Amino acid sequence: MGSTLVKVNTMEIKRTFGSDNFAGGHPDIIKSIMEANKGHVTAYGNDDYTKRAIDKFREHLGDVDVYFVFNGTAANVIGLSAMTKPFNSIICPETSHLNLHEAGAPEKYAGCKLIAIKSEDGKITSGQIKKYLNAIGDQHSSQPKVISITQATDYGTVYTLQEMKELADFAHKNNMLLHVDGARICNAAASLGVSLKEITAGIDILSFGGTKNGMLYGEAVVLFNRALTENFNFIRKQGMQLASKMRFISCQFEAMLSNNLWLKSAQNANEMAKLLAKEVEKLGIKITQKVEANMVFAILPKKIIKTLQDKSFFYVINEEIGEVRLVTSFDTKEEDIWKFVKEVKNLI
Numbered sequence: 151m152g153s154t155l156v157k158v159n160t161m162e163i164k165r166t167f168g169s170d171n172f173a174g175g176h177p178d179i180i181k182s183i184m185e186a187n188k189g190h191v192t193a194y195g196n197d198d199y200t201k202r203a204i205d206k207f208r209e210h211l212g213d214v215d216v217y218f219v220f221n222g223t224a225a226n227v228i229g230l231s232a233m234t235k236p237f238n239s240i241i242c243p244e245t246s247h248l249n250l251h252e253a254g255a256p257e258k259y260a261g262c263k264l265i266a267i268k269s270e271d272g273k274i275t276s277g278q279i280k281k282y283l284n285a286i287g288d289q290h291s292s293q294p295k296v297i298s299i300t301q302a303t304d305y306g307t308v309y310t311l312q313e314m315k316e317l318a319d320f321a322h323k324n325n326m327l328l329h330v331d332g333a334r335i336c337n338a339a340a341s342l343g344v345s346l347k348e349i350t351a352g353i354d355i356l357s358f359g360g361t362k363n364g365m366l367y368g369e370a371v372v373l374f375n376r377a378l379t380e381n382f383n384f385i386r387k388q389g390m391q392l393a394s395k396m397r398f399i400s401c402q403f404e405a406m407l408s409n410n411l412w413l414k415s416a417q418n419a420n421e422m423a424k425l426l427a428k429e430v431e432k433l434g435i436k437i438t439q440k441v442e443a444n445m446v447f448a449i450l451p452k453k454i455i456k457t458l459q460d461k462s463f464f465y466v467i468n469e470e471i472g473e474v475r476l477v478t479s480f481d482t483k484e485e486d487i488w489k490f491v492k493e494v495k496n497l498i
C-alpha cells in the first residue's frame with residue numbers, strides 16, 4: 151500500500167483503519183520480548199526460544215518444518231523459491247499481494263513468471279486455472295508448477311474448507327503444488343470457526359502471518375510438504391532472511407500460539423469489521439465485498455473521503471468510484487467504530 155504518515159500526538163492514542171500493520175504489538179507479545187531479552191543465547195535460531203516456538207507450530211499443525219523470516223513478502227518469495235525452478239510459472243489471483251504489492255520480488259527472486267488470473271472477490275477456482283495447464287510439456291511455455299492463493303484474501307473474503315480442498319486436490323492431481331499467503335490465516339480460521347490444522351489441510355507451503363495479528367514483526371514459512379525442506383536453510387540465508395537474533399521472532403510466535411492468543415486477536419479484528427460494516431451500511435453506504443475477515447470494502451461519497459481520512463486514516467482502493475478499504479486489528483475497539491460511524495453520519 152502507498153505510503154502515508156499518521157501523525158502521532160504523544161497525548162493522543164490514535165487507532166486508524168489503514169491496515170492491521172498500523173497497529174502496535176499485543177501486550178503479551180511485548181511481554182514475551184522483554185522476557186526473551188535476558189542474557190546471551192546462541193544466534194541464528196539455535197536457541198531454546200526457537201525450539202519452543204517450532205514445537206508450538208507442531209502442536210497446532212502436526213508434522214511440519216518451520217522457518218522464521220522478517221516479513222511477508224520474504225515469506226512468500228522464499229517459500230515459492232523452494233517450490234519452483236525459473237522455467238516454472240506461478241498461478242495466482244490478479245488481486246494478490248504477490249502480484250500487486252511485492253515490487254516484482256517473486257519474479258526477481260524465484261525467477262518465475264506469474265500468471266495472474268482475474269478475480270472479483272480475491273478468490274480463484276480450478277475452473278479458471280484449467281486452461282493454463284495446456285502449456286504443460288510444451289518446451290516453449292513456462293511450466294505451471296504452483297497455485298498461490300491468499301487466505302483470508304486480499305479482499306477480506308475467506309475460502310471455505312471445501313474450496314481449499316478442491317484447489318489442493320486439483321494442484322496435486324496435476325503434479326502442481328499449493329502455496330498459501332497466510333498473512334491473515336488466523337483471521338480466516340477464526341472466521342470459519344476451525345482450527346489452524348483444519349484450515350491448512352492440503353497446503354504444501356504456507357506463509358504464516360504474525361505481524362498482522364499482534365506481533366511487532368516476523369512471519370513463518372511453514373512446510374507441510376517436507377520434501378521441499380531440503381536446502382531451505384540455504385534458500386532463506388541467500389534470501390537475506392536469516393535473523394541472527396532469531397529469539398526475538400521466535401518468542402513472539404510462541405506467545406501468539408499460546409493461550410489462544412492467535413484466535414482472540416483475530417476474532418476481535420473480525421468482529422470489529424462486521425460491526426463496522428453493519429453500522430455504515432445502515433447509513434446507506436454500499437459494502438462491495440463480503441465481510442468475512444477483518445476488512446471492509448465500501449463506496450463512500452467522494453466528497454467526504456479526505457476529511458474522513460484526516461480524522462482516521464484508511465486507503466482508497468478505487469478513486470473513480472470512491473471505493474475504500476477499512477481494516478480492523480486485534481486492538482480495534484467498539485469506541486473506534488462508533489467514532490468513525492458518527493463522523494460518516496455527520497459528513498454525508
Ligand SMILES: Cc1ncc(COP(=O)(O)O)c(C=O)c1O
Binds near residue numbers: 222223300304331
Ligand atoms: C496478503 C498479504 N500478504 C503479505 C503481506 C506482507 O507484506 P510485508 O512484506 O509488508 O510484510 C501483506 C501486507 O500487507 C499482505 O496484505
